[in-house]
Amino acid sequence: MERLIRKIFEIKSERDFNEIALKIFKFQATQNDVYKKYLKLLKVNHQDIRRIEEIPFLPIDLFKSHQIYISGYQPQLIFESSGTTSSQVSRHYVISEKLYQKSFFKGFQRFYGNPEPYCILALLPSYLERKNSSLIYMMNNLIEKSSIPDSGFYLDNLEALSLILKKRTIDGAKTLLLGVSFALLDLAEKYPITLPESITIMETGGMKGRRKEMIRQELHDALKNAFSQNNIHSEYGMTELLSQAYSIGNGVFETPPWMRIMIRDLYDPFNILPEGKSGGINVIDLANLFSCSFIATADAGVQKQNDSFEVLGRSDHSEIRGCNLMVS
Numbered sequence: 001m002e003r004l005i006r007k008i009f010e011i012k013s014e015r016d017f018n019e020i021a022l023k024i025f026k027f028q029a030t031q032n033d034v035y036k037k038y039l040k041l042l043k044v045n046h047q048d049i050r051r052i053e054e055i056p057f058l059p060i061d062l063f064k065s066h067q068i069y070i071s072g073y074q075p076q077l078i079f080e081s082s083g084t085t086s087s088q089v090s091r092h093y094v095i096s097e098k099l100y101q102k103s104f105f106k107g108f109q110r111f112y113g114n115p116e117p118y119c120i121l122a123l124l125p126s127y128l129e130r131k132n133s134s135l136i137y138m139m140n141n142l143i144e145k146s147s148i149p150d151s152g153f154y155l156d157n158l159e160a161l162s163l164i165l166k167k168r169t170i171d172g173a174k175t176l177l178l179g180v181s182f183a184l185l186d187l188a189e190k191y192p193i194t195l196p197e198s199i200t201i202m203e204t205g206g207m208k209g210r211r212k213e214m215i216r217q218e219l220h221d222a223l224k225n226a227f228s229q230n231n232i233h234s235e236y237g238m239t240e241l242l243s244q245a246y247s248i249g250n251g252v253f254e255t256p257p258w259m260r261i262m263i264r265d266l267y268d269p270f271n272i273l274p275e276g277k278s279g280g281i282n283v284i285d286l287a288n289l290f291s292c293s294f295i296a297t298a299d300a301g302v303q304k305q306n307d308s309f310e311v312l313g314r315s316d317h318s319e320i321r322g323c324n325l326m327v328s
Helices: 002-008 014-031 033-041 060-064 097-112 134-145 158-171 181-190 216-227
Strands: 077-080 091-094 119-123 175-180 199-204 233-236 245-247 259-264 278-285 294-303 309-314
Touching (some): 097 245, 119 134, 119 158, 158 175, 158 181, 175 181, 181 216, 278 309
Parallel strands (some): 119 175, 175 199
Antiparallel strands (some): 077 091, 233 245, 259 278, 294 309
């Protein structure tokens, strides 16, 4: 298994990706009881799958009702999504804490380099207010890698955060401010400031019921105006994944080599659409080795050139077809 993990993070070509993805699919199709049952209900024989386009994607809603991980292992971590009742919470049972750390560190390094020289500021109040957030876990680990004492979480103290940003503006230190959308807007309205290019603003999540939802371009325009930035970065991840995609501007995301997006037809979810067509977002996350690497999300998007993609929002078909097969 260690050899397979090593190969996941050594992917250099499409051929490498396809070969490892098919190997992981066959492993999960036989060793993940929930995925195995789902494939059986679809009447899919894993031995008949020859191309990644033929792989069925597990509806993400099943993480709310089933424990999805490889048989014979014990989870080291359990991450939970936000929700108003236990029935609405997705749970991701993470078998290997080390594998999750390796995935998000390597992903961050690929797009932003070593976290050590960064002042890493996390403005994530809605995530800090609940337990077992995978994003809080990731950011806490990145903050621990930072050598800058001001790095840390800022719950509601926007004034203190604004003073740190002013300090970083003066000394020119490399800085990353990652925040949930509504909190970044609060900061922008109360403490607008002209920030240098050495400071990166990254949004994630959404309004979480705190503000009226807005399209990403509208959000980015507001943040650009308040902070005099040319680009607003974005992070795309979720409780059910171990990897993240990043956008360095314009809302166009790129994935690390072990992660890929495929767009499905909303009316025929087993049909994968070509580049430029909008539909539901399917994610292949090969780092999710001990859970399920093939997930049909509730997001809508469109695939761009060179495997980049844009998130258009939540799918109108929020209950993903095929999910009802597993209701018991």
